[in-house]
Every structure is written in C-alpha cells, then in structure tokens.
Amino acid sequence: MPDTIDERDIADAAPAPGRPTAERVQGIFTLIAGRYDLFNILSSFGIDRSWRRAAVRAANLKTTSRVLDLCAGTGDLSLALARQGRPAEVVGTDFVPEMLAVAEHKARGSSGRTKVSFSVADAQDLPFPDASFDVATVAFGVRNLPDRAANFAEVFRVLKPGGRYVILEFSRPPFAPWRWFYHLYLRAVIPAIGGLLTRDRASFVYLNDSIRSFPAQGALAAELRAAGFTAISWEDRTGGIVAIHVAVK
C-alpha cells in the first residue's frame, strides 16, 4: 500500500463532492485499509463500537441465523455479529480485498460457535442465491454505493421472507445546535485526523461530503419502502449522528 497519494489524482477524477463512484471508493479504501481501524478509534473516540453493538441487537439473531454482512471492510461488524449475536454463520463481503485481508487477520484468533468467512463481492451485484440469508447488515457502507436502489433490490432478493436488513449509517441529528457542532467537527477535525494518518486528506474531505449529502432518516426509510421492504423503523444513536434502520422483507 503506498503511503502517499497526490491529492490531484483524486481531484482530477473527481465527480461532484460526496458523490460515490466505484473507482473513487475502491481507491480510497485500498489506500487506507492498513490504518482504517486506527482512524475509526481516533475519530469517534471509540463510540463506533457501541454503535455496532446496537446494530447487532437490532439484527435480533437466532442461533440458526445465516447473516450476510455487506461492505464488511476490516470486519468489525462481522466479528461483533459473531461474538455478540452468536448466529450459525456470518458471511462478510466487500469489494476491496485489502480491507478483507485485515478482517481475516482479526478473525483468525477468534473461536466460537459461529462460522465466519469473508469474500470479495460488490454489494450492488451479490453472488448469492435467492432467499439464502435470514439477516443482512451493513455498517457505514450504504453511503458509499453509487446505486443504493440496486443494493436494496439485491438484499431483498437474497433475504428469506421475513428476513431483516439492518443499516447502520451516519445520519442527520434532528437537534439543530448539535447538528451544527457535528458538521463543524466533520469539516475541521476528520480531514485533519485522516490526513495525518494516511497523508490523503482529500479522501476524508470526500467522506465528509458523502455524509452530508446522504439522505436523512425518513428519506432513507422511504427508499427502503420503495424497494419493497416493510415494517421499517429506525433508532438514532448519539443524538442522530448515526441511525440504525431495520427493514423487513
């Protein structure tokens, strides 16, 4: 993994701020794979772990559940699902092999009743049969998909009837002063920490823009409804900095 990237390389290829393209997202996560976990801890003060624990609770797993974790990255949600939820199986997928290599390394030491595996797959074009999972999850991944509707259609297809899709994602704090502070933090602090760790400040400016342009809680619920999901609900965490949506097939 190169240590540096010329910010102009990203700027030249750059679509609108915050707008994901597969090439842009793959480039960013290939570059930051080795320092992604450290960035998460520093930028969220470790609160991200409690968000993932809440997502596992929302998944409502059974010991027989087969779980698909999309955009699994370095595996934090996949491993939390296995350790905390203890289902039969967790399949973690991502389209950046460098991120999954970190996940596989972290999974190596853990033993438990849950079978955990990782494989390369595009969240918009899943290589799994219809109705093959009880639960699908995604943490901080949906925001990076150029075509959310394609992802929702694919998840709907691979879920069994009654299956749940749990989405943990940055969202819009409803309380205006908190939202103002949060946006200031995103704009000022996140690129600074990210730039320091990876010398790739531009990627973190993009990540911030992608958070700010992502639909708010109700709008995301409407998109899930349009994709055919029912019983859609969400809970805000940390004053709405993130939201956990649950949608049922």
Ligand SMILES: C[S@@+](CC[C@H](N)C(=O)[O-])C[C@H]1O[C@@H](n2cnc3c(N)ncnc32)[C@H](O)[C@@H]1O
């Ligand atoms: C911010 S990371 C989240 C990783 C992990 N879920 C977590 O909670 O830390 C986003 C991940 O989504 C992956 N990703 C983005 N677009 C994808 C796509 N179309 N298909 C599969 N993975 C994708 C990236 O490679 C990256 O690893």
